[in-house]
Every structure is written in C-alpha cells, then in structure tokens.
Amino acid sequence: ELGSAVIFSEDNVSPDEPDDTLDGAGAHMLVWGFKGSGPEVSEGEPPRTQTFYVNGEGGQDGDYTWVQAVRQDIGVVGEVIGTLYRITADATRPGDTEITTKVVADALFNEETGEIRIIVWQINPQ
Secondary structure, X not given: OOOOHHHHOOOEOOOOOOEEEEOOOOOEEEEOOOOOOOOOOOOOOOOOEOXXXXXXXXXXXXXXXXXXXXXXXXXXXXXXXXXXXXXXXXXXXXXXXXXXXXXXXXXXXXXXXXXXXXEEXXXXXX
C-alpha cells in the first residue's frame, strides 16, 4: 500500500517507497534500493526488517523474500544459514592428466543440521 513503509519507519530498514514493477508473469515485484552500503548485517546483529501493507486481490499468503547480499554477508543473510565453502574440481581426460573442465561451486554447510546447499555453481568460470 502506497505510503505504508513510512508508518513502520522506526523499525524498518528504509522508510522509502519501493520500485513496483511487473515480472514476466504479471506479478508485482517490490524492490527497495538502499543508499550507501545498506544495513549492517552480521551474526551478532539482530534481524533487520522491512514492514509494509499489501492490498488487492489474489493470494497473499506466505513469505517471499530475496536479498542481494555482499560476500561478507553470505551465511547470515536470508532464510538459508550456514558457513560458506568454495568447492573446486578439475575433470581430467581418461588416459592422461590433461584438465578438460573445471567446476566451481559455492555451498552453505549448516553445522547444526549437517545440511549442504549449493547456492551457485559454474563450469569453466572465467
């Protein structure tokens, strides 16, 4: 709802209005852009929130959040937690040691549950 973010400005990361665009399926995409480096996020800091009202028709149940994080925030930002590891592997041709392919993956390992989530991977990264 237009103007609702400022109502919660004492607790919100930003009182500004978001950019409201439509994606390919016609769904509204609300994007808040932060000036400067954005909010400070660390494991020792409490969660940061952005509260606003949504009105209109259609299903509005559930939480849908995407956060663009800088590298030092990975592992403390978002709904998936864990320690970031980079996994690299070289594929070699059978019969000799020539490397034919390199695979690089970033994975989050949750020490509490033992769960591993691959969050990005590349073949022959530049």
